[in-house]
Amino acid sequence: MIIDCHGHYTTAPKALQDYRDAQIAALKDPAQPPYDGKISISDDQIRESLEGAQLKLQRERGTDVTIFSPRASAMAHHIGDATTSLNWSKHCNDLIHRVCTLYPGNFVGVCQLPQSPGVPPQNVMEELVRCVNELGFIGCNLNPDPSGGHWTAPPLIDKYWYPVYEKMVELDVPAMVHVSSSCNPVFHATGAHYINADTTAFMQFIQGDLFKDFPTLRFIIPHGGGAVPFHWGRYRGLAQDMKRPTLEEHLLKNVFFDTCVYHLPGIELLLKVVPVDNILFGSEMVGAVRGIDPRTGQYYDDTKKYLDALPLSESDRYKLFEGNARRVYPRIAKKLKV
Amino acid sequence: MIIDCHGHYTTAPKALQDYRDAQIAALKDPAQPPYDGKISISDDQIRESLEGAQLKLQRERGTDVTIFSPRASAMAHHIGDATTSLNWSKHCNDLIHRVCTLYPGNFVGVCQLPQSPGVPPQNVMEELVRCVNELGFIGCNLNPDPSGGHWTAPPLIDKYWYPVYEKMVELDVPAMVHVSSSCNPVFHATGAHYINADTTAFMQFIQGDLFKDFPTLRFIIPHGGGAVPFHWGRYRGLAQDMKRPTLEEHLLKNVFFDTCVYHLPGIELLLKVVPVDNILFGSEMVGAVRGIDPRTGQYYDDTKKYLDALPLSESDRYKLFEGNARRVYPRIAKKLKV
Numbered sequence: 286m287i288i289d290c291h292g293h294y295t296t297a298p299k300a301l302q303d304y305r306d307a308q309i310a311a312l313k314d315p316a317q318p319p320y321d322g323k324i325s326i327s328d329d330q331i332r333e334s335l336e337g338a339q340l341k342l343q344r345e346r347g348t349d350v351t352i353f354s355p356r357a358s359a360m361a362h363h364i365g366d367a368t369t370s371l372n373w374s375k376h377c378n379d380l381i382h383r384v385c386t387l388y389p390g391n392f393v394g395v396c397q398l399p400q401s402p403g404v405p406p407q408n409v410m411e412e413l414v415r416c417v418n419e420l421g422f423i424g425c426n427l428n429p430d431p432s433g434g435h436w437t438a439p440p441l442i443d444k445y446w447y448p449v450y451e452k453m454v455e456l457d458v459p460a461m462v463h464v465s466s467s468c469n470p471v472f473h474a475t476g477a478h479y480i481n482a483d484t485t486a487f488m489q490f491i492q493g494d495l496f497k498d499f500p501t502l503r504f505i506i507p508h509g510g511g512a513v514p515f516h517w518g519r520y521r522g523l524a525q526d527m528k529r530p531t532l533e534e535h536l537l538k539n540v541f542f543d544t545c546v547y548h549l550p551g552i553e554l555l556l557k558v559v560p561v562d563n564i565l566f567g568s569e570m571v572g573a574v575r576g577i578d579p580r581t582g583q584y585y586d587d588t589k590k591y592l593d594a595l596p597l598s599e600s601d602r603y604k605l606f607e608g609n610a611r612r613v614y615p616r617i618a619k620k621l622k623v
Numbered sequence: 624m625i626i627d628c629h630g631h632y633t634t635a636p637k638a639l640q641d642y643r644d645a646q647i648a649a650l651k652d653p654a655q656p657p658y659d660g661k662i663s664i665s666d667d668q669i670r671e672s673l674e675g676a677q678l679k680l681q682r683e684r685g686t687d688v689t690i691f692s693p694r695a696s697a698m699a700h701h702i703g704d705a706t707t708s709l710n711w712s713k714h715c716n717d718l719i720h721r722v723c724t725l726y727p728g729n730f731v732g733v734c735q736l737p738q739s740p741g742v743p744p745q746n747v748m749e750e751l752v753r754c755v756n757e758l759g760f761i762g763c764n765l766n767p768d769p770s771g772g773h774w775t776a777p778p779l780i781d782k783y784w785y786p787v788y789e790k791m792v793e794l795d796v797p798a799m800v801h802v803s804s805s806c807n808p809v810f811h812a813t814g815a816h817y818i819n820a821d822t823t824a825f826m827q828f829i830q831g832d833l834f835k836d837f838p839t840l841r842f843i844i845p846h847g848g849g850a851v852p853f854h855w856g857r858y859r860g861l862a863q864d865m866k867r868p869t870l871e872e873h874l875l876k877n878v879f880f881d882t883c884v885y886h887l888p889g890i891e892l893l894l895k896v897v898p899v900d901n902i903l904f905g906s907e908m909v910g911a912v913r914g915i916d917p918r919t920g921q922y923y924d925d926t927k928k929y930l931d932a933l934p935l936s937e938s939d940r941y942k943l944f945e946g947n948a949r950r951v952y953p954r955i956a957k958k959l960k961v
Contacts, residue, residue: 429809434774440809471767471778476826476861480850481819488814508857512818512850518886519846522912522923523814548856554892574860585860 291567363433434469442493459503483511543567629905701771772807780831797841821849881905
């Protein structure tokens, strides 16, 4: 079985965006109460939105199931307030639930959290619990920067975040560290903000002792870990200069990278420096890069092709494509019925 | 000749930091005028600060000359105002000039700019001109985020920065894109902020058309280009999706990376994906990582060893270690007298 740990519903029917547009429009008029209209999307519209996109690509690329969450760039926690974010998150998560119900063999849900800048993360717990216990989701996306590029929240190792971690541990679900769009013009979302957040989170984990406090807490750092594998020597050296334990001891029981790196040399490096136990197959499709690489004739984000080109042992292939995902997202077993 | 394009005076005599401490202390008392005391450092103290550090390492590692600038993390443009920054920059640059005068064969100067958050970059010009025309410096370090981790300045492709670029072109000097320390607790300076800034700058250059307006403007993105080479496919794909020209056409005549990547697999990747014409040997020594890698028994930042381990042609070695630096920093020829 091939599990893609990183997919977003970037192709949702237009009615979802219409809702969001109305919600944002209402924010502009302080006289209006918070908008919370209904969204009318039929099952057929959901099928149509997936058949020509994620499902087609799953078939073409030979992957089986995608760990699927709402469109990351559209979370936009910086828009409005906690109510805005809660209403929007619920709709986005409900839609993921409908996808997973229509295609239980193809998609397993991960939720967006109703974060909001300056609002303590306790606020997200009810929706996290609802998604896991009622909708059968197996993880969440945690945004380390709900301000959207202004980076006003404390570091992930700060006790500020501990209530969420306690709940994640209790529910036995991991979080993918995933920012959303950037409202700071210096940061292009998928080309800078996403990658910076990955790098930033990893360095925070080096600085702190989070996994002493939460030995079973698990994070997936997407996009191959940002800059981290390319600078693996730098991070090993920084940890050493800072008298931290080795990366293996300090955080590699708790921190995992996906394979959303869109060229063979990058994937080769990732597999060369990061232990295979810490890498989960992911493609981020349909996502940041949608084109075909003229040098290879293949989609940039068809990351399975890069992995298939490597001389991996059967045991390593199993870990990458299935075993590690089952270990990091243990609730997936119940969803896959095996 | 082996030119290290990236060295900072991280070992300056204590009197420099004493000055800075007094300057910062004066800021805390609004009744005091801006501090601008004198700094008393003897030539012998300068020699002593270098002999056991940068000069020793140059000899041990077999490098000849370092393109040398003030300590990057100490620029701290976010502290005080434009006057604070101007006084501090002048002292730091003057000290680099003394180093270069004492050891003309070992060091060539690059200046810190007196940037300050919210102050238009026109303000740095006088010091840039002084450093180039009077002190014989061959380039500058340009901080894309003078706020120190709050990222409040416009992107580097914004016309806001054009006056500096016009002057750089007129003087024929490049800039290394280099942030300073971070006063935002989410960003570790050398482990997150530096690398993020590199990645951010590259993506901005993809988004803009800066090099149409300034065909001869040149930037060095340090730390191997941040996350960029690891995600080379992502950047090629993003440029393509955005209907930009190829990276080669769009920015590789103007943007260069150093080799401050502290392990062999990272350096291998860099050389595999980035054209050799765009890579300048650099070590950042004595800098971010000071320890010895127990796996190799060598200093993490002895990047020459990684390059020496690669099967490079003589022509490529020349470009990496000397030729590209001469092309990007043309004023170096006059300093080296050859």
